[in-house]
Amino acid sequence: MKFFRSLLAKYMLIILLAISIVQISYLGVAIFVLGITKTASGEFSSDVLLESEIEEQWHTEANNIKQASDHTVAEFFQKWQEQYPTASMFWVSEEGNLLTSVNVKEQLPTKWTPAYTTQFIKERYGGNPFTVMAFLGGDVSNGFIVLEISREAFNPPLIKVYDNYGSFLLFGVIAVILFFIVVSLLFFKGIRKRLLHLQEAMEIRDVDGLPIEIHVKKRDEIGQLEHSFNRMVCELRDSKQRQQKEEQLRRELIANLSHDLRTPLTKVRAQSYTISKETLSEEGKQALKAMETSIVNIDALIENLMSYTLLMASKYNFEPKNINVIRFVREHLTTWYPVFEREGFTIDIELQAFEPNEWRVDPLWLGRIFDNIFQNVLRHANSGKYIKVTTESTESYRAFLIEDHGQGMKNESNAKGAGIGLSIVDVMVKGMGLEWDINSNHSGTKIIIKNVIQSAKLGK
Incomplete structure (x- = not known):
């Protein structure tokens, strides 16, 4: 039964139909020849005049x-x-x-x-x-x-028939051939239409981003392919649902873990502050300073982990507004200036006005972007003791450039957590419709945060 539902069986039926029509046509011609060679006595004569x-x-x-x-x-x-x-x-x-x-x-x-x-x-x-x-x-x-x-x-009877009715026979053969061609074209047109329908179903996406299932009309090879496609879509949907549940559990775990870590971290910070009030030896002071640095780093890691989890879950508050970015970055740098100065950095700031100066961004997100970049410089480019913040204006974009003289991102560093910090930068930059580039080598790193002009975006 499976064979009779296949496309091969249908095509063989078309071929057999064409052969049958040809045989019937030849039988008709033979009967016709016998009819015109009928003698006066009513008997068929196959004799040829000699x-x-x-x-x-x-x-x-x-x-x-x-x-x-x-x-x-x-x-x-x-x-x-x-x-x-x-x-x-x-x-x-x-x-x-x-x-x-x-x-x-x-x-x-x-x-x-x-x-x-x-x-x-x-x-x-x-x-x-x-x-x-x-x-x-x-x-x-x-x-x-x-x-x-x-x-x-x-002449033999067949030659006589051909001489008298050759054109009719020729048109009959052509008609049979055309009939076979038309039936074959309709057969393959139906196959092509079903394959194109399956292709369209593969390209169309449902609200969950997965292909939609297709209605199976026949149980031939294409029908089996459509059935396999539907089974694949169901498996993908089940897999995505399991993945979403696992992702939700992972986010909840990270959120709970971040909260649980901050409570003892706050106690450790309070105890270190109490110890700092006591009279300590020089070695004790250095150990306390190292502990405070570790506490700050751990707190920053927890904050980044929590922020990244909220960003991935689209639960991080986003409120864009028009702000003067030159003034905003200048004011934000004043909070970091003492930090870099205390670490012995050479600070080079050249902020030129844009035309216009206003960008539509979320101030908290933009501040978090610069905070993560500056923290990354402190942790991984401390050996270079240099940071430069400048602006750049072209016909296609307006940008902020942050440069350091560290050993580059490809070199190993004792500090941890830079990867997730830059991942947060990437998500926030793209979330505000901005662009950014990183150029890093052994002589330093340059990060460019761009606001592409609308006409340039349309040109792309």
Whole structure:
């Protein structure tokens, strides 16, 4: 049953149908040929006229005529005409006079001379029509009788059919071929339409971002492919739901873990502050300073982890507004200036005004972006002791550039957590419709935060 539902079975049915039509056509032609070769007696004759037999019969029957008269010859001609309706016959006397004639279409002379008779025999020999001459009663004095039959009468029945109905047969064969072509085209057109429908279903996405299921109409190979596609969509949907549940559990775990870590971290920070009030040796002061640095780093890591989790869950508050970014960055740098100065950094700030100065961004997000970048410089580029913040204006964008003279991001660092900090930068930059680039090598790192002009975006 599975085979009979397949496309192969359907196409084989088309081929068998075409072969059957051809066979029926040939059978019809055969019946038609037998019909036109039916004899007067009602029997089918498959005999082909032979020139030698007709010639022998004509001579024999002509010799058997005993009395040469108009009546006798007329009856003889009538008998032959019934057997060969298209044949022409005539009788020429010994004196050369044209006597009885039957079905003669060409103009014959009433008086036959020896010269004309010789010329007639020469022209008819081996030509068309087939010509037989015999002396009447076997006696030269009775003159001679002539039988003429067109050469086409000696052709086989199939050749006669082809000559008379060849154009119909040709059109019939062409019609069968066209029928087969049309049926094949319709068959493959249906296959192509179903495949294109399946392709469209693969490209269309549902609200969950997955392809939509397709209605299975037939149970052939394409139907099995559609069924497999639907099964794949169901498996993808189930997998995505499991992934979403796992992601939700992971976010809740990170959020709870971040909250649980901050409580003991706050206690450790309070205890370190109490210890700092006590009289400590030089080594104790250095150990306390290292502990405070670790506490700050851990707090920053927890904050980044919490922020990244909220960003991925689209739960981080986002309130864009138009702000003067030059003034905002300048004011934000004042809070970091003492930090870099305490670490011995050379600070180079060159902020030129934009045209216009206003960007539509979330101030908290933009501040968090610069905070993460500056923290990254402190942790990983501290060896270079240099930071530069400048602006850049082109026809296509307005940008802030942050440069350092560290060893580059490819070099290993004792500080941890830079990866998640820059991941937060990436999400926030793209979330506000900005762009950013990082160029890092062994001589330093340059980060560019761009606000692409609207006309340049449309050009892309």
